[in-house]
Every structure is written in structure tokens, then in C-alpha cells.
Amino acid sequence: MMGASNPFGILIAILAAFVWGSGDFVGGRSTRGRHPYQVLALVSITGVVLLVLAAWLRGETWAGPAVLLWGSVAGVSGGFGLAMLYRGLATTEAAVVAPTAAVVGVVLPVLIGAALIGLPTPLQVMGLVAGTMGIWLVARGASATARADSGLGLGLLAGIGFGGFFVSMAQVPGGSVFTPLIVSKSVATLLGVIVVLQQRQPLLTPRDNPWAVLAGLLDAAGNVFYLIAAHMTRLDFAALVSSMAPAVTVVLAGAISRQRVAPRQWVGVGLCMAGIVMIAA
Template sequence: MPTAVFSLAGALVFGAADFLGGLSAKRISALLATAVAALSGCVLLFVALPVIGGEWTAHDVLWGAISGAVGAVGIALLYACLAIGPMSILSPTTAVVSAIVPVLYGLVFAGERFDAIGYWGLGLALVAVLLVGFVPERGAVRPSLRGILMAVGSGAAIGGFYITIDQTSDESGIVPLILNRGVNAAIMFAAVAVVAIVAALRSRAVDAVPAAGGHDPERMPRADRSALATGIRLAVACGVVDAVANALLLFGIRAGDLSIAAVLGAMYPAGTILLAAIVLRERIAPVQWAGLVLALAAAAMLAVA
């Protein structure tokens, strides 16, 4: 029961974080939004450490850092495959693979076993993940092999995050998550720096060519500054919510089976969809409503498995 509750709650909170991250990425770059979110999440977890507790050991620090690096790869591939599209196919593909990888690991290597209702619940949950993440697009094209491979790679890396964070001890508390967010922030800020350097070099090359009327690259329009500030604030909020989601997911993993936690954790699109419907008045497709209903049914089955 605790695993199902923590994991499903974590998935919904993850969806809220993705919603805030999406709003932030519309105003600043996706890389910068992810970097700021990772940093703010790391700060929150560090501040919360004395309250929640956790022991610092070389084993847990190592696995926490590895989970951060694996998670960064998953995020990078996710953005890359969604940019290629179509999102309606590649997004649920990523979610399903991110659930299947930990399930296979748990069943094959960790020796996890369930009652019959548990296996039915896992299967139903995977179907729910697929339906919830499906966003119908008019005239959607078939995905390219490159897009599919990136989606599978992203899902595998996200699934790898579940597996690596599961290697940490219960005594470590949220210490592994601090390392996870810290390493993730370092990688993302490094990527932002590389992009900024490349952009600066290209800008110099363009400025070297005389242009009629001229321009002042040092001055940023007030609207751009406002969008930047709003984007940063949204990214900070995203990081705070994301840190809470990570903590809930970690508690879910430690309370029971990795397979159940990973599958229910992959329901994160549900939170994004519900917030988009409430805040942005976006329509929820019938297939997504079906997925939400199946998700609740699957959670109930897994809770008693």
C-alpha cells in the first residue's frame, strides 16, 4: 500500500513539475530551465536534510551521483526526441520504456514476485501509461528511426535512474537525491555554457559583417528581461516541486517493490494533463481519460498485490 500511494502521488507531483518546466521553457531555453530547476531542487533538499535526515556514506554518494548523470542523459534525449517528433508517439514511448526497464530488472535481477493480481495490475498500468501520455495530433507523421531510438534511449535512461537510486540504503535518507540534483545541475549548466559560447562565437561572426542601421547587442528589450525573470522564477518553482516528487518516489521505492514504484511513477503525464486542463483550459482527449481511469484501477490492484 505505501509504495502505491507514494509512487502515484510522486507521479502526479512530477506532472506538476513538468507543467511548470514547460511554462518556463517557453520563456527561456529548455536547457537553462532544467539547470535552474535542478539547482533549486538541490538547495531545497539540502535545507530539508536536517529535518528528514540521512547518513553520508561513499556507497550512497556514489549511487546518488550516478543517478544524476543517468537522469541528465534521459532528459537530454527526451528533449531531443520530442524536438524531432511526433510527440504523440514518442512521449508515451519514452514513458512506457521508463517503466518496463525497472520492471524487468526487478523481476529478473531483484527477485521480485507478485500475486496474480499484481501482474495484472502491472500490465494494466503499462497500458494506462501509454494512453495517458498519448496526445493526438492532426496530421501527425510517422516517427523516424532516429526519433524512436532517442525515445527508447531516453526511457531506458529514466528507467536507469529508478534502478540506480534503488541501490541506495534506507539510512541515507535524501542524501542520494542531493547528489542526484547536484550532478544534474552541474551537467546542465555545463551544457548551457557550451551553448552560450557557441552562440557568442556566431554572434561575433555576424557582427563582423556591417549591417544597415546597426544595433546594440548589449541592450535587452524590457519585454525580454521580463520573460527571462518569469522563466527563471517558474524554473525555480519547477525545481522545488520536482524535488518533492523525487522524495515521494524514493520513499515509494524503499517502501516496497521497484517494479510497482517505477510503473506508477511513469504516470507523471497525468499530472501535467490535469493541470493543463485546469489552468490552460486544454482539452483532455477521450483516450487520455480512459488512461486516467485505468491508472487508478491499476494503482488499486497494485496496492493490494
């Protein structure tokens, strides 16, 4: 985990946000007519296959117990976060659970990063605040009527899971890229498959849902970019900028699917962009 601001690290984190946001947009299409956990399992399996292939092509070998430890912790944490998010989206107010999960998932690594490394410059702190506000507004969506208590608990749990993933991945020793992600994705895949089988849902094949395969490829690529960014710049910077993926999803939804984008979401996109500029300064 780096302790200084690296412009190239910020750029890689932007790539992570773009790829993750594109994956979420594609993932939205893949869930049409399918149970979300079925799609999640196929997305995870696809990611594992891609990462194993990439590790083989790179000739990357296991780098020791630290990779296994932190990769496993990240997999459990990220899988738990997704499970809580999906449960919240299915049973509570999406306009509460989604932004709560997004912001808590950012605040946790920001606080830990500040504790371990120290505060960045005042301008960069302003960038962190602006980016966090932007993520909240983007993830909040168009609804302005959601009850504040509906989904708050599940959103907090989901955010803790996502924040744990960001922090755990940042602890992986430098030089290891694909192998820790293979461990993480394998753990998350196992959890997803168990949930699908418990609900007596059939596992999907790539032929059943090619959109989920594409989402899995993009999700795996986003994980790679985030891990590289976390090795090149501060944990809080890498986590915050990578977490701006919802802004990309919103822009794609408005431009490609012609979905209505609320004014507050456009404000959120603007705050995310301003946050990146201030962080990179």
C-alpha cells in the same frame, strides 16, 4: 529495496506521481519564451538547494560510498534521459518520443524488479500492464498521425536513462533520503549547466523565471517521495505508480489551462487509476 507490496509505499508513490505531474505542468509554463535547457538548469539548481536545506534540517550525514555511487549513477542516467528526451522533442515527433520514453522508463525497472524479486500476484501483474498502457496513452497526446520511426531511437534512449534512474535510486541503502538525491541532482545540474554554456545561453536566475523555481521545488519533492516509496515497496510498483505523473499533468492542463484532452488520454488516465487499484490489492 523492498520485496513486498506495502500499501503505504504505494500511497507515497502516488504522492510522487502527483507532485512530479504538478511539477511538469508548472515546468511547461516555465519554458514559454525560454530555451528548455536554461529552464532545466535552473530547475536542477533549485532542487539541489532545497535538498541541501532539507538534509541540514534533518541532520542527515553521508552514509558511505554506496550513496555516492548510486546517487552519481542515478544523476548521470537521469540527466542523459532528460537530454535525449529534450533533443527528441525538439527534433522529432513528440507523439512518438514522449510515450516511448515513458513506457521504456517503466518497463526497465519492472523487468529488473521481477528478475530480482520475482513476479507479483496475477492481479498485480494485470495492474502493471494496465498502468503501462495508461502511461503510453496519456503521454501519446492527441496526435494520431506521427510516423512510428520518428523519434523512436531517442525515445528508447531517454527511457533507458529514466529507467536507470529508478533502478539506481532503489539501490540506495535505507535510511538515506536527501544525501543520495543531492548527489544525483548535483550531477544532473552539472550536466545541464555544461550544455547551457556550450550553447552560449545565459543561466537564468530565480527572478528571471519563478515558475522554474516552483518546478524545481516540486521535482525535488517528487524525487524524495519516489525514494521513500522504493524503500517501502517493490521497485516495479514504486517506479510504475510514480511514472503516472503524465496523467496528473493532463488532468491539470484540462482543468486549469482548459487545454484539449484527447479521448485516448482520458482512457489512459482511467487505466492508470485501475492499475493502481490492482497493484494495491
